[in-house]
Amino acid sequence: METATICWQGTRMSTQRDFAAVILAAGKGTRMKSDLHKVLHPIAGRAMLDHLMASVDALAPSEKVVVVGAGREQLEAAVEGRAKTCLQEPQHGTGHAVQQAESDLAGYEGDVLILYGDVPFVRSSTMEMMLDRLHEQDAPAVVVLGFEPDDALQYGRVIANADGHIEKMVEFKDASEQERACTLCNSGLMAVKGADLFDLLRRVGNDNAQGEYYLVDIVNIARGDGRHSAVVVTDDPGEVAGINSRAELAAAEAQWQELKREEAMAAGVSLKAPETVFFSWDTELGRDVTVEPNVVFGPGVKVADGAHIKSFSHLEGATVGPNCQVGPYARLRPGAVMEEDSFIGNFVEMKKTTLGPGAKASHLTYLGDATVGAKANIGAGTITCNYDGYFKYQTVIGERAFIGSNSALVAPVTIGADAIVAAGSTVTRDVADGELRMERAEQSVKPGWADRFHDTMKKKKAAEPKK
Structure with missing residues (x-):
């Protein structure tokens, strides 16, 4: 039987590269107004986190680390036997979140793919494109997944040249009017070599509008070291849509x-x-x-x-x-x-x-x-x-x-x-x-019984006082 298998991640893929996936899922998800952790809410009968993990698994990662915070017990139970977990508490931004995986990836020098549990539809092919770009001849320090939505809204911006080399990463709240006019947006997803990632993160500061440690700042820090980073752009902005409500x-x-x-x-x-x-x-x-x-x-x-x-x-x-x-x-x-x-x-x-x-x-x-x-x-x-x-x-x-x-x-x-x-x-x-x-009672027949019953009841009804 030839079948149409209705499942998002498609056919299994493989990569020869050694990589680990760090999935950020520490947020409180308050806009969901739910006792169920945000990333465990189902889409098509499957938790959004499981949609994402299935796409990751299609590339056969060496390690998977889920960063947890609020509702950690639910997440730990959900991924038990499938991924490690590490705790981010308190929560001081995306850069701080990724830092919490350092002990789980101690000594790891393969590639690291940084994903978000509430961005479930990222395709395996897109992840592979990011890892491939990390190993091209120009050897970028960081690869960022960009997208171009119909309305850029308040997404962070990726300022890049014609070669896809990133000149600056900036959050919307910290962007100038000229930078906000750029339509290439930051999905938040990144690929970084394990040997570079945590050294870059240790130098991230929190001098910004939110007072948080932004993951995107590792691009700017690498640029300050004289290294460039690159952006790759998805052809489907829908695959990087986040879910918060x-x-x-x-x-x-x-x-x-x-x-x-x-x-x-x-x-x-x-x-x-x-x-x-x-x-x-x-x-x-x-x-x-x-x-x-x-x-x-x-x-x-x-x-x-x-x-x-x-x-x-x-x-x-x-x-x-x-x-x-x-x-x-x-x-x-x-x-x-x-x-x-x-x-x-x-x-x-x-x-x-x-x-x-x-x-x-x-x-x-x-x-x-x-x-x-x-x-x-x-x-x-x-x-x-x-x-x-x-x-x-x-x-x-x-x-x-x-x-x-x-x-x-x-x-x-x-x-x-x-x-x-x-x-x-x-x-x-x-x-x-x-x-x-045949298992039923034998029928009993009483000729004329129904006629006598109706006559009796009609006379009784007629004798009732008028109301």
């Missing part, structure tokens, strides 16, 4: 979703109303998949060639096989597996259930902790009673079995191949292959 988080989500919809359609997926379909970072869709309006893909969904996902369906942790149909108004929860040509219709929910080839549950059904054989038919209103308040139990439905409408299958229970469960049955014991099981 709920509104910016929503804008980042919209940016991500728009790109992924375009990628999906380019790979052979039909989206009837693209702006209403939402993907997760790891969604995989095959060729000739059709997705109708208002469909949401949670994390962990794979959809094979030719499947049709109808309107208002929600899928998470599910696998949909070739030529399956889902919905409308269906919910596939984690562990749901639909095999080839199977079908679920409106208001059907599946959880930890495998629906065999050609099997169908057309409407108003819950299938939990179950295995449904090939070409079985699950009638409307059927449920698997899989939970007794303490434990979950399995239901097994054989091939070509027919489950009548409004049936309750009380697990653990097995329905044999070609068996029939009559409508309205509550099944608590196994049903053998080819057996008919």
Whole structure:
């Protein structure tokens, strides 16, 4: 199956150079107004920090160090086993933040890539471009990633000559009017040789409008040493967009979703109303998949060639096989597996259930902790009673079995191949292959009872005093 994998970082890349990544994530993130650390807020079902780390990991770094501060416990737990952490406390600016990684990188002389946890969309190829520029023949001391937004706003400026050599780095608050007229802005991302980085940082002062130790000052210090630095410019300003508020988080989500919809359609997926379909970072869709309006893909969904996902369906942790149909108004929860040509219709929910080839549950059904054989038919209103308040139990439905409408299958229970469960049955014991099981009270017929009842009630009603 050829699939469109909907994930930002793209294919794995590699570099022969030894490098470490320092990711700054010590800020309080007060504009988020959240108990969750800013960089752990999700975009497309994945923490923004994890988006960034996935792009870093594609280049196989020697070391990753995350600089933490406020909410350190959350970050330490989030990156445990994947990166080192170091503490910045108190917080005196970006230069001071990077300095905190010195002990973790003691004696390290490879390249150092400086990134920001709230700038999640930086591509692996852009990081590699920065590292490559650091080793070009003119040997810059520092490489800065620049960008040219539609509106430069209050970004710091990069003053550079035609060769891309930086003449000055300046924060907006400290810039002259002439410097503010420059449209080349500083993303804050840098590449520096490990042998140079901390020596430069030790000489950074805080004589500026904010009284902070600015990382950008290492460029000016290197220039004072007679060394030059260089700027490389991203062709997509969106990849260096920082996220500091709920509104910016929503804008980042919209940016991500728009790109992924375009990628999906380019790979052979039909989206009837693209702006209403939402993907997760790891969604995989095959060729000739059709997705109708208002469909949401949670994390962990794979959809094979030719499947049709109808309107208002929600899928998470599910696998949909070739030529399956889902919905409308269906919910596939984690562990749901639909095999080839199977079908679920409106208001059907599946959880930890495998629906065999050609099997169908057309409407108003819950299938939990179950295995449904090939070409079985699950009638409307059927449920698997899989939970007794303490434990979950399995239901097994054989091939070509027919489950009548409004049936309750009380697990653990097995329905044999070609068996029939009559409508309205509550099944608590196994049903053998080819057996008919009817579990309902015998109907009682009382001729004329309804007519007598209606006559009695009408007379009683007529005798009531008028109000």
